[in-house]
Amino acid sequence: MPCPEAPGLITVRLFAGLRERAGWSERAVAIGTGQPRPTAADLWCRLGLGDGTGKPEGSLPGALRIAINQTFAHADQELEAGDELAFLPPISGG
Amino acid sequence: MPCPEAPGLITVRLFAGLRERAGWSERAVAIGTGQPRPTAADLWCRLGLGDGTGKPEGSLPGALRIAINQTFAHADQELEAGDELAFLPPISGG
Amino acid sequence: MAAGLAMRVRLQPEGLVPLTALAVWQRHLLQNPPHALPPAEALFIGRVRSTTASGTPLQALELEHYPGMTEAQIERLALAVAARHGLAQVLVEHRVGRVLPGEAIVLVAVGADRRGPAQRGCLELLEGLKHDAPFWKREWSGGVGRWVEGNTPLSRVQESL
Amino acid sequence: MAAGLAMRVRLQPEGLVPLTALAVWQRHLLQNPPHALPPAEALFIGRVRSTTASGTPLQALELEHYPGMTEAQIERLALAVAARHGLAQVLVEHRVGRVLPGEAIVLVAVGADRRGPAQRGCLELLEGLKHDAPFWKREWSGGVGRWVEGNTPLSRVQESL
Numbered sequence: 001m002p003c004p005e006a007p008g009l010i011t012v013r014l015f016a017g018l019r020e021r022a023g024w025s026e027r028a029v030a031i032g033t034g035q036p037r038p039t040a041a042d043l044w045c046r047l048g049l050g051d052g053t054g055k056p057e058g059s060l061p062g063a064l065r066i067a068i069n070q071t072f073a074h075a076d077q078e079l080e081a082g083d084e085l086a087f088l089p090p091i092s093g094g
Numbered sequence: 095m096p097c098p099e100a101p102g103l104i105t106v107r108l109f110a111g112l113r114e115r116a117g118w119s120e121r122a123v124a125i126g127t128g129q130p131r132p133t134a135a136d137l138w139c140r141l142g143l144g145d146g147t148g149k150p151e152g153s154l155p156g157a158l159r160i161a162i163n164q165t166f167a168h169a170d171q172e173l174e175a176g177d178e179l180a181f182l183p184p185i186s187g188g
Numbered sequence: 189m190a191a192g193l194a195m196r197v198r199l200q201p202e203g204l205v206p207l208t209a210l211a212v213w214q215r216h217l218l219q220n221p222p223h224a225l226p227p228a229e230a231l232f233i234g235r236v237r238s239t240t241a242s243g244t245p246l247q248a249l250e251l252e253h254y255p256g257m258t259e260a261q262i263e264r265l266a267l268a269v270a271a272r273h274g275l276a277q278v279l280v281e282h283r284v285g286r287v288l289p290g291e292a293i294v295l296v297a298v299g300a301d302r303r304g305p306a307q308r309g310c311l312e313l314l315e316g317l318k319h320d321a322p323f324w325k326r327e328w329s330g331g332v333g334r335w336v337e338g339n340t341p342l343s344r345v346q347e348s349l
Numbered sequence: 350m351a352a353g354l355a356m357r358v359r360l361q362p363e364g365l366v367p368l369t370a371l372a373v374w375q376r377h378l379l380q381n382p383p384h385a386l387p388p389a390e391a392l393f394i395g396r397v398r399s400t401t402a403s404g405t406p407l408q409a410l411e412l413e414h415y416p417g418m419t420e421a422q423i424e425r426l427a428l429a430v431a432a433r434h435g436l437a438q439v440l441v442e443h444r445v446g447r448v449l450p451g452e453a454i455v456l457v458a459v460g461a462d463r464r465g466p467a468q469r470g471c472l473e474l475l476e477g478l479k480h481d482a483p484f485w486k487r488e489w490s491g492g493v494g495r496w497v498e499g500n501t502p503l504s505r506v507q508e509s510l
Contacts, residue, residue: 187484
């Protein structure tokens, strides 16, 4: 029988306007054992980051981009304990 | 009856490989009065600048460009006394 | 890094003086054979405008980035462009923090053996920085800061190169 | 010259140090309002290769020009490109005479309000210099000089911009 996993933590980071609307820039989020691994969209909802415009649960704003462990990733990629997840508002570099 | 014009001079200039093949860089060429005005192609032949490959008289090598008074010009433009005519081999700038 | 590619990516919190940065880069290339000054070098310098997107006088631009990811992402973009065009050299310097009107915000210098790859590489890398490197601009005007979302499109060039 | 356009065209018989030429140009712009450093500046530096077109070691490049016409023709090209793209600034410095491997042969700096016009203007002006300004290169190798006839094509970029 496999040992039960200890609950893991995911670090969530916000930037720019998104960070200011939410009022925080970094949080550690616990993911339970024995449950399906969460995606970025799951955490977006769980953390109440939606803008209250009535979008269905699990959907992310179209212009938003996701980085997992500091690399661009798809919003439906499953997260693992120790991952760093970032929600990135539209980029305006250069 | 109009006065007969004094014979005029055209300055002809050669550059780069063309200058070296001809053995000169600048010449004054007299154009007669009462005759049709010469074109660059006429002077090309009169000055023996062809490469001896049997091209018909009046034709210029395709890659050659013409400047009249330091501006690019068509080979069939008629020249006037005082003009500066230049035969320009293929350009390799920058 | 591809054999022979000289690459430098720098985020500058203090200030970016393009001609000084280029002089330092040239010295580095000359002092580290087989690197050398490239036959063809295409460069771009971007500076902060004096007005905001809506036309009001700009006091300052604030540039937020994602420490760690921004540098890594620029390096990934630069390596991809360098491989695609066979570049010999890539320099990227980008300001972060508070930047004043007239100050340089970005410098890109791309070296290659021929002008075509150098020019195309410089264009593509700049587009990468604009759209695919995590930077966020906030315009300050009249004491109020407003986040800029997205970039001006490049129109024809982007698709055709 | 179009209103507001800052333009400088220089042939350099003695030597061309791009970063010095750019520093002089920037000082000129800053000291002559309403000129200023442009929000978008695209630049190109061309340097002499170490080998000839046929691959032998190059001793020197000799650059002949047509005094008077060459300067006037570059100015015509620059004005046309500046008008077409609404440029604010154009600097062209071009070597003439004997140029050694590694030395700069041409510098083009184009300033505009946006990156697209600056980049397209710089590309087009460089093509103009390559194909429509009276310069002739002679490659010296092993004590023998050979005139270069024509230029390498730019391939895709030229038609697409």
